[in-house]
Amino acid sequence: MLVTALAAYLTLRWIVTGEDVVVPDLVGKDVVYTLELLTDLGLNTKVSGHEYSAEIPKNHVTFQQPEPGSEIKKDRDVRIVVSKGPQTVTVPNLIGLDIHAANVILEENGLTRGVTSETYDESAEAGQIMGQVPGPGTLVERGMPIDFLTALGDRPVNLVMPRLKGRSMRDAVLLLERSQLSLGQIEYVADADLPEEIILKHDPPAGFPVPAGSLVHLTVNRKKHETMADDHTFRLFSYAVSPGFLKKHVRFRINAFGLVYDLLDVLVKPGQRLEVLLPGGKDTRFFLYEDDDLLLAHSFGSRAALPTSLPGLEAGFTVREEILSEDNT
Numbered sequence: 001m002l003v004t005a006l007a008a009y010l011t012l013r014w015i016v017t018g019e020d021v022v023v024p025d026l027v028g029k030d031v032v033y034t035l036e037l038l039t040d041l042g043l044n045t046k047v048s049g050h051e052y053s054a055e056i057p058k059n060h061v062t063f064q065q066p067e068p069g070s071e072i073k074k075d076r077d078v079r080i081v082v083s084k085g086p087q088t089v090t091v092p093n094l095i096g097l098d099i100h101a102a103n104v105i106l107e108e109n110g111l112t113r114g115v116t117s118e119t120y121d122e123s124a125e126a127g128q129i130m131g132q133v134p135g136p137g138t139l140v141e142r143g144m145p146i147d148f149l150t151a152l153g154d155r156p157v158n159l160v161m162p163r164l165k166g167r168s169m170r171d172a173v174l175l176l177e178r179s180q181l182s183l184g185q186i187e188y189v190a191d192a193d194l195p196e197e198i199i200l201k202h203d204p205p206a207g208f209p210v211p212a213g214s215l216v217h218l219t220v221n222r223k224k225h226e227t228m229a230d231d232h233t234f235r236l237f238s239y240a241v242s243p244g245f246l247k248k249h250v251r252f253r254i255n256a257f258g259l260v261y262d263l264l265d266v267l268v269k270p271g272q273r274l275e276v277l278l279p280g281g282k283d284t285r286f287f288l289y290e291d292d293d294l295l296l297a298h299s300f301g302s303r304a305a306l307p308t309s310l311p312g313l314e315a316g317f318t319v320r321e322e323i324l325s326e327d328n329t
Contacts, residue, residue, distance in 0.1 A: 023078060025068035026061045031082055034061055042074035050084045052142075058085030091146065093136035099127050099150055106146060114145030124151035156211040163206035164199045169220055170297045172199050173287065176216055177294050184215030186255045186285060188222045196222055215260075237276045239288060244270040251289040252276050 026034050038045045056062050063081040094102040131149035164172045203217045241248050252264040288296035
């Protein structure tokens with residue numbers, strides 16, 4: 001009992017007679033400076049929260065507890081509230097920047113991206129900001145959306161859709177290539193009164209304005225199949241790349257099952273032989289490009305259609321006549 005009473009007396013005496021510290025005025029002071037000052041005084045810093053303040057800069061103290069001038073013991077806590085800066089911010093100048101870089105700056109300034117409009121402009125690169133609302137230097141509330149006008153680059157070249165109806169499939173493909181248009185889907189129908197392999201109609205129709213690179217879908221005349229056996233077979237196509245010194249860009253484009261896609265798109269050495277397994281039956285059409293020049297339009301339902309301007313090409317490719325079925329592939 002004596003020891004307990006003595007311990008209680010000494011503890012109470014230390015609390016009453018311990019060294020007092022006068023709390024300094026921290027409002028408006030930088031957080032790092034506040035932490036160092038209180039640490040030197042033997043006091044603990046506790047951040048109670050954050051708030052917006054139009055008068056006190058970001059990361060500076062806006063409130064403290066105990067108040068300045070209060071006397072407290074060492075090792076006691078001093079609670080502070082830290083400023084988040086003004087509720088309003090100045091809109092930065094984002095004109096001329098890429099839209100992705102502008103998004104980062106908006107986030108750093110507490111702003112959001114609003115409506116983005118686009119227009120063609122030859123003097124600006126695609127994705128570059130040409131205008132903004134509100135304008136640079138405007139004082140706005142945090143979180144406000146900023147609308148942009150961005151560039152799409154050069155205006156696309158508008159072409160006039162050529163007339164393909166009545167042309168052969170080979171001639172139609174070559175005309176599309178020369179007209180800066182791309183082959184789309186091919187649909188086959190049967191009309192016994194018309195020659196095979198001619199274009200019956202196309203979409204877009206002749207005379208319509210179309211942007212360069214647009215897909216053109218064709219409807220081609222072809223006799224009905226007597227059997228569907230060929231539709232589940234594969235053929236091996238072999239092609240020797242033309243000689244030279246530089247690598248060649250070779251594409252094998254196929255139209256089958258109602259789809260047009262690149263089966264192979266590679267850079268190969270001159271003289272190298274490529275072998276490609278091609279799916280489909282009589283409705284499968286195959287196009288060979290070398291350095292983006294159409295060399296061959298081939299259909300398994302007919303003889304290979306070769307451009308007359310490329311004599312000797314036939315010796316460079318072969319189609320193995322043995323049909324590889326799904327059972328023995």
